[in-house]
Amino acid sequence: MTDITLHGVSKTYDMDPVVRDLTLHVPAGTMFGLLGPSGCGKTTILRMIAGLLEPDCGDIAFDGVSVLSVPTERRRIGMVFQQHVLFPHMTVEENVGFGLRMQGVKLRQARPRIDEVLELVQLGGYNRRFPGQLSGGQQQRVALARAVVTDPVVLLLDEPLSNLDARLRDDMRVLIRDVQRRLGITTIFVTHDQAEAIELSDRMVVLFEGEAAQEGPPEEVFERPVSSRVARFLGSTNLIPVQVPVYPEEGWVDAPFGRVAVCCGGYAGGSVPRELLLSVRCEHISLHGEDSPGTVGSDGINTFHGRVLDSVFKGGLIFYRVDLEGFPVDVIDRSDRQFVPGARVVVQLPEQHLWVMPAVEYDGGPV
Numbered sequence: 496m497t498d499i500t501l502h503g504v505s506k507t508y509d510m511d512p513v514v515r516d517l518t519l520h521v522p523a524g525t526m527f528g529l530l531g532p533s534g535c536g537k538t539t540i541l542r543m544i545a546g547l548l549e550p551d552c553g554d555i556a557f558d559g560v561s562v563l564s565v566p567t568e569r570r571r572i573g574m575v576f577q578q579h580v581l582f583p584h585m586t587v588e589e590n591v592g593f594g595l596r597m598q599g600v601k602l603r604q605a606r607p608r609i610d611e612v613l614e615l616v617q618l619g620g621y622n623r624r625f626p627g628q629l630s631g632g633q634q635q636r637v638a639l640a641r642a643v644v645t646d647p648v649v650l651l652l653d654e655p656l657s658n659l660d661a662r663l664r665d666d667m668r669v670l671i672r673d674v675q676r677r678l679g680i681t682t683i684f685v686t687h688d689q690a691e692a693i694e695l696s697d698r699m700v701v702l703f704e705g706e707a708a709q710e711g712p713p714e715e716v717f718e719r720p721v722s723s724r725v726a727r728f729l730g731s732t733n734l735i736p737v738q739v740p741v742y743p744e745e746g747w748v749d750a751p752f753g754r755v756a757v758c759c760g761g762y763a764g765g766s767v768p769r770e771l772l773l774s775v776r777c778e779h780i781s782l783h784g785e786d787s788p789g790t791v792g793s794d795g796i797n798t799f800h801g802r803v804l805d806s807v808f809k810g811g812l813i814f815y816r817v818d819l820e821g822f823p824v825d826v827i828d829r830s831d832r833q834f835v836p837g838a839r840v841v842v843q844l845p846e847q848h849l850w851v852m853p854a855v856e857y858d859g860g861p862v
Contacts, residue, residue: 496523497557497648497681499544504553506539506705513539514705517553521698526675527683528692528713531702532728537685539705541651544683545572557648570649573642573680577654579634581626587613587637588622594645605644612640615674632663636670643678650675652684656691668694689729693717701725718776719850726774726852733780733824735773736854748773748851752819756796757849770854777827779848782815783841784834797844803834817842 499521506514514536521527529537542548544555546567554561562570581590588602588609595605613619616636626634635655642650655671656664672695675682686692692699693713700710709721720726723734737748737755748755748771755773785800801819813833815826817840824842834840 496679498523498559499649499681499683500554500556500559501540501544502554502556504540504543504550504555506536506543506548506550512705514543514550517705517707519700519707519710521681521683523558523681524679525681525697526672526695527681528696528699529683529685529702530687530689530692530699532687535702536705537687537702538653540702541574541653541683541685544649545574545651546570571645571647572649572651573645573647574651575635575638575642575653575655577657579626579631579638579658581634581637581641583626585625586622587618587624587626587629590626590637591640591644594641598645608644609640612644615643615677616640616670630663631659632667635659635667639671639674643674643680647680650678650680650682652682654685654687656686656688664691671695701728703728718848720774721852723772723774723852723854731777731825731827733773733775733777735775735822735824737771737773737851739771751822752799752801755844755849756846757851758846771851772854774850774852775844775848777814777825778829779845780824780826781843781845782817782826782828782830782834783843785839785841795843797846797849799842799844801840801842803836803838803840805836806833808833 501517501519504514504517505512517540529540531537539548543550546562546565549563555563591612592602592605592609595608596602613621616639618633618636618640626637629637656667659667668691684695696713698711699713699716701708701716703724709716709725717729720729726732726734735750737750740747740749746756746758748757750773757773799819801817804816804818804823807814811829813828813830815828815834817824817826819842826842
């Protein structure tokens with residue numbers, strides 16, 4: 496297993512900085528996600544690791560040894576591109592064995608290894624078929640098999656699921672994770688899909704304009720964004736402007752709709768800034784009817800009364816916008832009952848899922 500380090504890496508195209516002084520550490524054997532919007536430098540980073548591009552400055556090291564002077568073919572890298580890039584005139588067996596052939600291995604000698612990786616990607620028995628006889632998901636499995644058949648020390652995946660429909664994406668996520676775990680190979684993948692990054696990654700980094708905005712385990716990035724920009728990009732999050740009370744009480748902040756108990760915060764330094772931002776994900780908020788049996792009373796901690804502004808059914812989930820004393824809050828509910836606009840409801844904010852951060856880049860509206 497290979498440890499990968501990028502230190503102070505930068506890349507510019509036509510005077511336009513694409514990657515800016517990037518430092519990352521990818522522990523050996525992990526699945527590491529590069530998440531960010533289009534144009535943030537994700538694919539450029541992947542290509543520099545592969546040796547297809549040279550950084551303008553900085554260093555890239557495998558197991559502590561710089562690979563900048565090592566050509567792509569000697570870095571022992573397997574790569575799966577966004578497009579399948581299979582040879583249409585070759586069979587599945589010939590496509591998968593192409594890398595071995597380039598290493599001088601005869602097809603007859605390579606067949607046991609080809610059969611092994613085809614079984615690994617659940618395509619055993621497909622050896623004689625041509626790419627045109629396969630579905631999009633099967634073609635992507637062939638591309639994955641071709642990438643790992645040469646026993647690379649690093650696997651790079653560039654938006655490998657973006658051309659598949661929703662069902663196939665789900666299946667391929669499971670397959671990619673299973674293959675990566677079985678091989679124990681250090682894997683870096685590029686995506687702009689937040690759910691994909693969170694489900695696949697052991698660690699991930701959120702990138703904006705070639706810079707790392709936040710790095711860490713997916714659950715930490717998801718639940719504890721360091722800025723409103725990260726929170727917005729991860730989606731389905733309420734950003735609520737709050738203040739530390741004039742007479743501070745530990746663990747409490749003042750929101751537009753009342754005092755809120757919090758248990759954790761992302762601000763740094765010895766003194767707490769008075770202006771803060773409270774982040775709570777829509778799916779963590781509980782919603783009850785005012786007259787529902789067992790509803791927590793108005794004196795309950797983090798319990799507020801509100802009015803439904805809008806409700807939209809989206810196949811098993813109901814998306815609400817609720818007015819709390821003039822401040823709109825978005826809620827995602829899994830209940831089989833639906834409140835209509837105008838209904839009076841009780842909203843509960845779970846203390847363990849509230850995250851406080853500095854009020855930076857906030858534009859005054861719900862996310």
